[in-house]
Amino acid sequence: MFDDGREMDIAHQVDSRDSPSPEDILRSAASNGQVAISDSERMPLERVSTVAFVDEPAPAGPGWGPGLQDEDAASAASGGYDDS
Numbered sequence: 001m002f003d004d005g006r007e008m009d010i011a012h013q014v015d016s017r018d019s020p021s022p023e024d025i026l027r028s029a030a031s032n033g034q035v036a037i038s039d040s041e042r043m044p045l046e047r048v049s050t051v052a053f054v055d056e057p058a059p060a061g062p063g064w065g066p067g068l069q070d071e072d073a074a075s076a077a078s079g080g081y082d083d084s
Contacts, residue, residue, distance in 0.1 A: 001050040008037050014053065022051040 001007050012025050020028070026048065029035055034042040 001048070002037075002043055003047045003049045006037070008035070009054075022053055026051050 010025060010029050026035065027045065030045055033046075034044050035048070037043050
């Protein structure tokens with residue numbers, strides 16, 4: 001959480017007791033002492049007030065409905081893609 005009340009999630013897989021601390025993960029996501037909170041906005045690490053691990057299941061991705069793969073292939077083929 002930032003000092004202005006905004007929250008940001010950083011996804012990081014943790015699977016051992018020797019994993020980095022939340023603060024270490026945040027520092028590794030930062031560049032030049034700032035963390036990106038959008039494509040155009042950065043926040044200094046000093047403005048981070050709380051860092052914590054939160055155990056949440058990964059969100060489900062889109063499913064493959066009937067015919068979806070066929071439609072994707074037909075769409076790609078009709079575009080005249082040439083990888084040579």
